[in-house]
Structure formats: C-alpha cells, structure tokens
Amino acid sequence: MCEYDYLIVGAGMFGATFARLVADDGKKCLVIDKRDHIAGNCYTEGRDGIQVHVYGPHIFHCNDDEIWKFVNRFARFNNFRNQPISISEGKIYSLPFNMYTFNHMWGVKTPQEALEKITSQKLDLEGREPQNLEEQALSQVGTDIYEKLIRGYTTKQWKRDPKDLPASIIKRLPVRLTWDNNYFNDKYQGIPEDGYTVMFQNMLKGIEVRLGVDYLANRKAWDEKARAVIFTGKIDDYFDYRFGELEYRALDFDTWIEDTENYQGNAVVNYGDSDVPWTRIIEHKHFTPGNKSTRTVLTKETPANWSSEKVPYYPVSDKANADRYSKYRELAENEEKVVFGGRLAEYKYYDMHQVIDSAFKKYKSIG
Structure with missing residues (x-):
C-alpha cells in the first residue's frame, strides 16, 4: 500500500x-x-x-x-x-519604452513627436513576417531603440546575434506613449x-x-x-x-556588500552596451521600500552557457x-x-x- x-x-x-x-x-x-x-x-x-x-x-x-x-x-x-533603468553609452534610459525613454533619447516632449520618430525609423517588412529577432525589434521600435537598448543586451543574454534568434523570443515590445515607468501593467x-x-x-x-x-x-x-x-x-x-x-541559458551571480545606504538608487539597472559583460546590477534593499539598513547588498548578473553544474534559467x-x-x-x-x-x-x-x-x-x- x-x-x-x-x-x-x-x-x-x-x-x-x-x-x-x-x-x-x-x-x-x-x-x-x-x-x-x-x-x-x-x-x-x-x-x-x-x-x-x-x-x-x-x-x-x-x-x-x-x-x-x-x-x-x-x-x-x-x-x-x-521601474528599471538601462545604461547605454553612458546615458540613462527608462524601461519599458515610454515617454521618459523617448525624451532622454531624442528630446521629444509629446506622444505625437515620439510616434513620428519611431515610425520614421521602423523597418518596413512589406507585409511579410519577421524572420528573426532583429527584424521583429526593428519593425516595432526602429533603429535607435534597437541599437541602444535591445541589441547589446540581447546578444549578451543569449550569446547569439539577434539575426540568429527567433522573432518569437520578444513577440511584442511594449511602447507606451505615456509618462509611465512601471514595467508591469498588472492589477496586483x-x-x-x-x-x-x-x-x-x-x-x-x-x-x-x-x-x-x-x-x-x-x-x-x-x-x-x-x-x-x-x-x-x-x-x-x-x-x-x-x-x-x-x-538553456544560465546566469552567474556576483553578490557583494557596500558600506553605503544607497549604491545605485534603483532596484534594477540594466547595461545595454555589448562590451559590458553583465546584463544588470540588482540592489536588493530597493525591493523593500523603506529598508533602514546602513549597508546595501548588490548582485551583478552575467549570462553564461548552461552546464550540468549550473542552474538552468532560460529555455x-x-x-x-x-x-x-x-x-x-x-x-x-x-x-x-x-x-x-x-x-x-x-x-x-x-x-x-x-x-x-x-x-x-x-x-x-x-x-
């Protein structure tokens, strides 16, 4: 039994x-x-x-x-x-793509100006389906956003050129023509x-x-x-x-403590440049607003090839x-x-x- x-x-x-x-x-x-x-x-x-x-x-x-x-x-x-931010070529951009992002990138101040800029840079697929991730991104958000905020980050994450990745990985990129930095739209x-x-x-x-x-x-x-x-x-x-x-793709984590109350001012900071090996730095105390610790814990996250000794993360x-x-x-x-x-x-x-x-x-x- x-x-x-x-x-x-x-x-x-x-x-x-x-x-x-x-x-x-x-x-x-x-x-x-x-x-x-x-x-x-x-x-x-x-x-x-x-x-x-x-x-x-x-x-x-x-x-x-x-x-x-x-x-x-x-x-x-x-x-x-x-409300993550991304550093690219020494400049800071808000994520997901919203009016703060477009203002920092182009100096535009209205949704119409931003839409016109994006539309002028979009890849015209002439009715066909995107053949890879690069075409998917370019057809949705255009050249500047792709080059500064997508290409380098994606190449590091998957260790492949975006031209060699399926379009389905990113599906639809959120573009918000509002001043809204919240990454998720969910009710809860x-x-x-x-x-x-x-x-x-x-x-x-x-x-x-x-x-x-x-x-x-x-x-x-x-x-x-x-x-x-x-x-x-x-x-x-x-x-x-x-x-x-x-x-799978795996991740390597380098965690350390800084003797300061606030190191980077945000929970998640992405690094979009391809010559920076890590994809983001996490400052954990910002996940708990109001944390009174006099020190701060940070983690540098670097994509890695998966092996049996590593934790599998991304299929x-x-x-x-x-x-x-x-x-x-x-x-x-x-x-x-x-x-x-x-x-x-x-x-x-x-x-x-x-x-x-x-x-x-x-x-x-x-x-």
Whole structure:
C-alpha cells in the first residue's frame, strides 16, 4: 500500500502550490528537492537586514483574483513597482519604452513627436513576417531603440546575434506613449515583505518535506511511496536524455556588500552596451521600500552557457529545441501516474503567476 497520495519532486513554485492544494483537500503528500532549501529559484535569504533574491529578482504580478488571493494566504506583499533603468553609452534610459525613454533619447516632449520618430525609423517588412529577432525589434521600435537598448543586451543574454534568434523570443515590445515607468501593467504587484522563503514555508506548513534528495538517483524506490508523482525537474533528465539535451541559458551571480545606504538608487539597472559583460546590477534593499539598513547588498548578473553544474534559467526556444521538446512531451503524455509541471518539466519560460495557474489547472484535471 502506498504511503502517500502524491510524491512531489521539487519544492519550487509549481511543487509547493500543488502540495498546498493536495493538503487543503485532506490528501497526503511528500515533497522532495535536490537542493538544500525550499522555494526553488524564488529563494531569498536575509543579509544585513535585507532580503536577497539569491537566484535573481522575482517580482510577483498578476491580474487574476484567485491567484492573488492564494499567495496572500502565505505572505503580506508590499507595494513594490518595478521601474528599471538601462545604461547605454553612458546615458540613462527608462524601461519599458515610454515617454521618459523617448525624451532622454531624442528630446521629444509629446506622444505625437515620439510616434513620428519611431515610425520614421521602423523597418518596413512589406507585409511579410519577421524572420528573426532583429527584424521583429526593428519593425516595432526602429533603429535607435534597437541599437541602444535591445541589441547589446540581447546578444549578451543569449550569446547569439539577434539575426540568429527567433522573432518569437520578444513577440511584442511594449511602447507606451505615456509618462509611465512601471514595467508591469498588472492589477496586483508586489514582493513578500518577509521574503519568498518565508512565503514558501507557510505554503508547505504541515506538509512533509525532505531536502537534499536526488529523486532520479533512486526513482523506483521513491515511486513506490505514492499513488502518483508530480515531477518538476528537467524533462530531458527524467527521460535520461533519450533525444539529447534541451538547451538553456544560465546566469552567474556576483553578490557583494557596500558600506553605503544607497549604491545605485534603483532596484534594477540594466547595461545595454555589448562590451559590458553583465546584463544588470540588482540592489536588493530597493525591493523593500523603506529598508533602514546602513549597508546595501548588490548582485551583478552575467549570462553564461548552461552546464550540468549550473542552474538552468532560460529555455532556448529555437526550432531545434522545440522539436526535441515535443518528442519528450509525447513520452511524458504516455508516462503512467506521472504529471509533469513547471518551467523545467514543461520547457517553458513562466512568470510566477503562470506557474501557479498551471499547477491549479493540472491539479483540477487529476485531483
């Protein structure tokens, strides 16, 4: 007889959400994770009175009432609004692209002036679809914005020329003809006041969790413990790389402390120049407005090639990887008593609220 209703492999956002839904329904589950901490890439830890986003910044945002109500069961959110800036050729520009950006770039003062400038620089595709990321960007925002704020940053992030990247990576670039620096438009936005780790502790309250466990190293024994398995790890790893590895981009983090209350004046500062190796510097205390620490913690974020020793971050969504993933997905659909969910198992770049929504839907379909 099985000891648990569900074995949940991974204590990140998908796994923790699924576990909470299981527990709320009075069922029994065991959560295991290869890492020595819960919360996956959302993990935060306190340093000098500052909540540090160890795996890069995570800003919660959504429009869904049910999802917002769900996360507020486990954390009190502040009112943080992401207003990143970008440094290019020694000048500072606001993101996303809005009237402040256009004013700094061209000196324009009205939406009409900005629109005329953008339109005059746009690439005319003459009715055809953009063939790559560069054409996609040029057809939407024109030459100046592309060269100063997109090209260098994108090349660093993916280590590929934008001409060699699929147009789908950026889809639609937001262009705001208003003086609005808020990166997200969502109705609900914020960051847990006590950090994400505390939020995950509350999500997993009353649920058995075991850390430092390599599920794939002893899969058969773990599978026997539960009626069903929820797998949130890398789908290609699960199937022992039968069709080869799915490609990711990774990140290197260099975190340090400065003996000053305020180092860069903003939570997120992007670096668009291609000769600067990092893509952004994060000043964590600004995620918590009003933080009184006399020092500040910063993280320099540099894109890197993925290897088995690194954390996979961004799926490389080109045709070769999409075709390879479709083969793995077909295997997954035929796998008995196993549900695959989350960024790695679905080989998909998800925002946090999208992961929660995916967990909701998958639980409803089988719970």
